[in-house]
Amino acid sequence: MSAADYTDYQAARAFASPHAHGGGEVRRTMFLVLTALVPATLFGFWLYGWPAFFLWLMTLISVLLFEFMSLRLMGQKNAGRALGDGSALLTGWLLAMTLPPWSPWWVGVLGAFIAIVIGKQVFGGLGQNVFNPAMVARVALLISFPLQLTAWVTPLPLTPLTAPGFIESLHITLGQTPVPDAITSASLLGYAKTELSRGIELAQALTTSHAPQLSWLGARAGSLGESSALLILAGGIFLLITGVIRGYAPLGVLAGALIPAFIAHSIAPESYLDARSHLLSGALMLGAFFIATDYVTSPTTGAGQLVFGLGVGLMTWIIRTLGGYPEGVAFAILLMNALTPIIDRVIKPRILGRTWSGRPIVSADAGKEA
Amino acid sequence: MGLMEKFFGLSWGIHPKDHKRPAADAVTRIMPAPERLYVSLAQHLGAPALPSVLVGQRVKKGDLLANPQGSVSAAIHAPTSGVVAAIGEIPAPHPSGLPVLAVTLAADGLDEWSEALEATPDPFALAPDEISRRVAAAGVVGMGGATFPSALKLASSRKAGVTTLIMNGGECEPYLSCDDRLMRDEADAIIDGIRLMLYATGASAAIVGIENNKPEAIAAMQAAAQAYSEVSVRSIPARYPMGSEKQLVQTLTGKEIPAGSLPAEVGVVVHNVGTAKAVRAAARYGQPLVSRLLTVNGGAVKHPGNIVVPIGALVEDVLAFAGGFSATPGRLVMGGPMMGMSLPHARVPVVKGSSGILALAGAELADREEGACIRCGSCVRACPMGLLPLEMARHIQGDDLKGAVKLGLKDCIACGCCAYVCQSHIPLVQYFAYAKGTLAAEDRAKLHADATKKLALARGERLAQEAREKAEVAARRKAEREAAKLAEAAAKTATAATVKTVETEGAPA
Numbered sequence: 001m002s003a004a005d006y007t008d009y010q011a012a013r014a015f016a017s018p019h020a021h022g023g024g025e026v027r028r029t030m031f032l033v034l035t036a037l038v039p040a041t042l043f044g045f046w047l048y049g050w051p052a053f054f055l056w057l058m059t060l061i062s063v064l065l066f067e068f069m070s071l072r073l074m075g076q077k078n079a080g081r082a083l084g085d086g087s088a089l090l091t092g093w094l095l096a097m098t099l100p101p102w103s104p105w106w107v108g109v110l111g112a113f114i115a116i117v118i119g120k121q122v123f124g125g126l127g128q129n130v131f132n133p134a135m136v137a138r139v140a141l142l143i144s145f146p147l148q149l150t151a152w153v154t155p156l157p158l159t160p161l162t163a164p165g166f167i168e169s170l171h172i173t174l175g176q177t178p179v180p181d182a183i184t185s186a187s188l189l190g191y192a193k194t195e196l197s198r199g200i201e202l203a204q205a206l207t208t209s210h211a212p213q214l215s216w217l218g219a220r221a222g223s224l225g226e227s228s229a230l231l232i233l234a235g236g237i238f239l240l241i242t243g244v245i246r247g248y249a250p251l252g253v254l255a256g257a258l259i260p261a262f263i264a265h266s267i268a269p270e271s272y273l274d275a276r277s278h279l280l281s282g283a284l285m286l287g288a289f290f291i292a293t294d295y296v297t298s299p300t301t302g303a304g305q306l307v308f309g310l311g312v313g314l315m316t317w318i319i320r321t322l323g324g325y326p327e328g329v330a331f332a333i334l335l336m337n338a339l340t341p342i343i344d345r346v347i348k349p350r351i352l353g354r355t356w357s358g359r360p361i362v363s364a365d366a367g368k369e370a
Numbered sequence: 371m372g373l374m375e376k377f378f379g380l381s382w383g384i385h386p387k388d389h390k391r392p393a394a395d396a397v398t399r400i401m402p403a404p405e406r407l408y409v410s411l412a413q414h415l416g417a418p419a420l421p422s423v424l425v426g427q428r429v430k431k432g433d434l435l436a437n438p439q440g441s442v443s444a445a446i447h448a449p450t451s452g453v454v455a456a457i458g459e460i461p462a463p464h465p466s467g468l469p470v471l472a473v474t475l476a477a478d479g480l481d482e483w484s485e486a487l488e489a490t491p492d493p494f495a496l497a498p499d500e501i502s503r504r505v506a507a508a509g510v511v512g513m514g515g516a517t518f519p520s521a522l523k524l525a526s527s528r529k530a531g532v533t534t535l536i537m538n539g540g541e542c543e544p545y546l547s548c549d550d551r552l553m554r555d556e557a558d559a560i561i562d563g564i565r566l567m568l569y570a571t572g573a574s575a576a577i578v579g580i581e582n583n584k585p586e587a588i589a590a591m592q593a594a595a596q597a598y599s600e601v602s603v604r605s606i607p608a609r610y611p612m613g614s615e616k617q618l619v620q621t622l623t624g625k626e627i628p629a630g631s632l633p634a635e636v637g638v639v640v641h642n643v644g645t646a647k648a649v650r651a652a653a654r655y656g657q658p659l660v661s662r663l664l665t666v667n668g669g670a671v672k673h674p675g676n677i678v679v680p681i682g683a684l685v686e687d688v689l690a691f692a693g694g695f696s697a698t699p700g701r702l703v704m705g706g707p708m709m710g711m712s713l714p715h716a717r718v719p720v721v722k723g724s725s726g727i728l729a730l731a732g733a734e735l736a737d738r739e740e741g742a743c744i745r746c747g748s749c750v751r752a753c754p755m756g757l758l759p760l761e762m763a764r765h766i767q768g769d770d771l772k773g774a775v776k777l778g779l780k781d782c783i784a785c786g787c788c789a790y791v792c793q794s795h796i797p798l799v800q801y802f803a804y805a806k807g808t809l810a811a812e813d814r815a816k817l818h819a820d821a822t823k824k825l826a827l828a829r830g831e832r833l834a835q836e837a838r839e840k841a842e843v844a845a846r847r848k849a850e851r852e853a854a855k856l857a858e859a860a861a862k863t864a865t866a867a868t869v870k871t872v873e874t875e876g877a878p879a
Contacts (some may be wrong), residue, residue: 009702014799015712018786019703020386020544024793026744087744127742127794300747300760310567319723347754351778352616353629358778360629 011227019207030086032244035104036235037093037225037290041242043218044225047155048101052224058105062112062121063092070121087126091115094134094290098283098330102153102174107145131337132297138330152221154185185221188212189281189326192273201270214280222282223271229285247295248302252309253288254279257317264321272321283329284316291329297337302337304340304347311336382754383609383617384787386544386708388583393667394547396675398555401691402448407475407682408460409435412513413721415518416442421473422642427454432484432658435473438506443721444519445509447658448484450682463685463704463721467714475682487656493566498528501570501653508652509722510659513644514538514549514613515705517723520645527571530634536622537564537572539580539587540606540613541642543706545667546726549643551676552663553580553587556647557594563646564601566653571639576601577621580644581608607764610708611785617754629781664724666692670699671733679720685727686716699729707734708786741794749788749798755781759788759798766801774805782806823839 015352039316045053056302067088071079118140119133142149164172186194191212195205214220218228226232239245257278264272278284292298292312299308313330319328350356412418419436425427429448436446455476459469493501504594506521514826527535537560541549555558564576578595580588582605596600606612606621618640625636633640644663651657660681666688668676671694681792685702689695704724720727751757765773779802788798 009716011465011701011712011714012703014714015701016789017710017712017784017798018708018790019701019710019712019728019735020707020790021735021738021795022384022386022791024748024791025738026741026793027795029746053859058436085741125742127744151847215425295744295746300565300745300750300758344761348758349750349753351629351756351781352620352754353627354778355779360631362628 004069026085026087029244030090032242033090033239033290034086034093037097037193037243039234040225040228040231040286041093041097043228043231044097044101044108047219047227048153049164050166051164051172051221052101054169055099055101055103055105055108056093056194056224059096059099059112060089060092062109062115063088063095066112066116067121070117071125074121074125082126084245085126088116088120091120093135094139097286098134098223100149100151100153101224102151102172103148105173106175107141107148111141114140114170127296129296130293130340131334132294135291135330135337137331139334142325142330150190152185152187152190152223154221155219155227185220186212187279187281187326188214188220189273189320194203194270202272202273203270214277214282218280220280222243226283229280232289236285239293240287245289246302246305248305249292249298249309249312251271251286252306253284253292253313253316254309256310256313256315257284258313260314260317261321280319282327284313287312287316287329287333291333292336297333297340299321299340299343299347301344301347301349304343307343307347308336308340311339325331382611382756383785384752384790385608386610386790387610389545389667390583391544393665393674394550394584395674398551398663398676398678399679399686399691401678401680401742403452403477403479403481404683404687405477406455406634406730407449407452407477407680408684408719409446409449409473409475409503409682410460410462410719410721411436411446411471411473412462413446413517413681413723414444414509415516416440416444418471419443421444421457421471423454423457423473424827425454425457427451429454430482430484432487432660434658435475438509438519442519442522444511445507445658446473446519447509447660448475448661449475449682450475451480451482461714461718461719463711463713463724465712465714467718469501472682472719483657486521489655490653495699496653498570499525501566501649502528504656505570505649505652508648508656508658510645510648510652511663511722512642513648513722513725514642515709515723517721520641520649523639523641524567524570524649527573527639530639531637532571532573532634532639533637534623534639535564535568535571535576536619536633536638536640537576537578537643537646538613538615538618538640539578539584539591541584541609541619542581542610542613543708543710543725544610545728546665546706547667547746548663548665548676548725550584550587551649551665552644553584554590555791557587557590559650560591560609560646561594561598561601561644561649563650565598566640566814567646567649568600570649570653573639575602577620577622578603579606580604581606581612581669583608610787611754611783614653614754614785615782616783622781654767659722662720662722663672664688665726666728668699668703668728669734670695670697670729672696679724681722682719682813684716685713685718685720688720688727689716689729695729697731700732700735703728703730707788709784722867738795740796743794743796746793746840748791748793752787752791754785754787755783759781759802762805763796763798763801766805768865771809774802775809779805779809798833829856 068079068083071082092112095115115133115137119136120129123129135216220227258275262275262280267276292309299305315332315335318329319331355361418437421436423435433448435448439447440540452475459545460472462470502521502524510520511517539549568576588605591603595603599811602747619633619638620626627633627636648659661678663676663678665676679688703710704713743760762774762777762779782802784799786799
């Protein structure tokens with residue numbers, strides 16, 4: 001090349017350092033989380049059949065539409081590109097995983113609206129929401145439509161009934177065919193709550209033949225993507241290894257729920273469920289690895305995340321054990337979301353060369369020679 | 371990275387791709403002085419130097435061009451022999467390209483050294499302060515990029531009773547390999563320089579810290595230091611910003627420098643390995659700092675490598691000597707990619723602190739539009755100072771600079787780790803630089819306002835004083851006048867009386 005090149009070079013503007021970048025992208029992070037959700041989701045489809053798939057699809061399409069409309073309304077020019085960051089898709093996907101798999105279509109659409117418009121965009125969009133949008137939607141739906149939101153179906157591959165076909169499933173999702181009572185079933189948490197309220201001791205209640213069974217693989221009645229503890233754990237480990245999430249919050253959630261469960265069960269097994277049942281039931285695993293680790297609504301420091309997680313776990317156990325609802329992960333998450341700004345205010349890293357209170361440290365050598 | 375580090379992120383700093391090879395392995399080249407050199411008078415920390423030559427004056431290599439001015443400043447010398455063509459403003463090697471005063475030298479091509487250099491066979495026979503004086507006379511500044519006048523640091527270390535000399539061979543900035551190359555090529559000279567610095571500061575031991583991605587340099591330095599028990603060479607983990615003073619001192623000695631204090635507070639002082647070589651040249655041979663080793667690197671450079679460049683050579687001359695571009699660069703940078711400054715164009719001169727010239731290709735830059743913060747906390751984990759970059763930026767965006775200061779803005783070392791890891795491409799360093807600049811301007815404005823207020827108060831007082839004095843004078847005059855009147859009246863009556871007396875007693879004698 002000729003020397004003219006050097007004289008020709010003219011910077012377009014002054015660039016701020018650093019001039020290199022690590023290559024991390026929001027889009028890549030979201031994609032990794034979605035990837036981690038795939039095994040548990042596919043298992044959910046297999047377990048609960050076509051209706052589960054339709055509900056999932058409905059929810060995802062709806063979040064994308066609501067996100068696009070919101071961005072447009074707010075005057076964002078390249079709303080299509082902002083959509084590509086995958087954050088709305090993740091919200092919708094997580095919401096779908098917490099819904100009863102045979103819910104009618106409008107549950108998904110309404111949930112998507114609550115999550116995206118009320119839970120996220122009203123606060124100012126990506127990164128601004130105080131509460132986890134998927135959990136806001138989950139809780140709003142549960143309170144508004146308790147019947148539809150607790151219609152758990154028995155996993156079909158394990159029943160003598162043949163699974164509904166493609167067209168039949170469409171009818172279920174469209175709400176034209178009510179879910180037959182014969183294939184609905186209580187979740188273990190709900191069953192235990194009901195039996196306890198009837199004055200039947202747990203030991204007795206859980207040994208009867210119609211007591212719901214739990215397993216690590218997750219063939220149980222439950223939400224679309226919450227049942228398989230093993231596959232969710234696999235997704236969580238994948239996220240830990242890829243560095244998308246850190247271990248503090250999941251550790252906190254599990255410890256916060258299981259330690260009190262273990263202690264209570266040891267003291268009074270007749271009225272408290274054991275730790276394993278708590279671990280394999282409801283949304284505890286999904287909450288620990290995928291919801292409590294949400295960047296936007298959880299603290300930024302490791303210690304803060306641990307406190308946050310412990311709070312979520314403990315609240316979950318308290319709500320499950322003492323509250324009116326059999327399941328409490330979503331409520332616990334929202335309660336701790338509200339505390340996140342305070343946790344972040346109180347728990348900060350120590351600045352190098354300063355004490356925790358922010359004053360310069362006093363060096364051991366000071367005053368030795370001046 | 372260990373498993374715990376992976377799961378819990380127990381670390382500061384980042385591990386950027388270092389891009390140091392093949393440039394680090396290429397043989398060092400020496401660039402002859404180009405036809406014209408533009409020697410900046412402000413290429414050190416502190417006040418610009420004051421020119422001591424006249425236009426048209428003939429100088430030899432190493433002759434003084436400008437004297438230090440003020441307490442923190444450094445002398446400037448001729449990088450080659452020739453004639454002073456001009457003393458005036460040229461674009462500074464800074465993103466703004468604002469003018470800086472420089473001496474323009476037309477080289478005569480002979481590159482003759484000055485005869486006035488004070489060489490000495492045994493500098494250890496000199497008094498320690500004499501070494502500092504020679505280092506000052508040679509215009510040596512910190513070669514790591516901070517360009518603090520080295521003589522001042524040597525003398526103040528002696529006064530502060532520093533016990534350990536930390537030699538920075540970390541060179542943690544990606545792309546740069548000039549320190550690596552220097553340690554491989556001239557380990558003996560560096561060790562000699564370190565011993566001279568030990569002597570000048572009165573410190574008892576020197577520790578050379580070299581990142582473990584430079585095994586050749588570690589081997590060369592260890593071999594050269596073997597004969598001297600007071601100099602130890604240590605391999606340290608490669609991690610950015612290991613070469614930052616506070617991080618390096620903590621890694622090598624375990625001591626934490628208190629916020630707002632110098633390393634001398636914990637009994638250490640930090641110098642760059644390149645400075646050791648310059649100190650040696652000054653103390654042994656009386657040679658001033660007129661050239662430096664720098665790295666020419668980047669995806670757009672055809673033959674990356676390390677080059678000895680005369681101070682004042684234009685970046686375009688250095689690039690031409692290096693072999694030119696292989697592609698059109700997206701950005702020219704002086705220094706490293708993490709903390710270096712983008713250049714407005716290639717017609718700016720090399721200065722004493724230039725550790726590298728990078729011509730980065732578009733693909734290396736990862737330029738993206740700034741997105742919304744998703745609070746992922748990567749910046750919090752990366753910050754080597756333990757700050758909360760995302761919170762500081764949020765306060766600055768809301769124009770709450772005081773809030774940012776409360777969060778530790780003044781402890782920020784602008785290393786760029788936060789912006790490097792930011793998934794949303796938020797230019798965090800730019801926010802912090804803006805806030806620091808605005809606060810500094812406010813401080814200056816406040817000083818100015820205070821001074822003005824003081825002057826106004828003084829003027830008011832002075833006017834009041836004057837008025838008081840005037841009144842006093844007027845009162846005195848009035849009193850005097852009245853006294854005079856009285857006296858006159860008295861005199862009149864007296865005269866009248868006298869006249870009467872005379873009249874009664876007859877004519878005077």
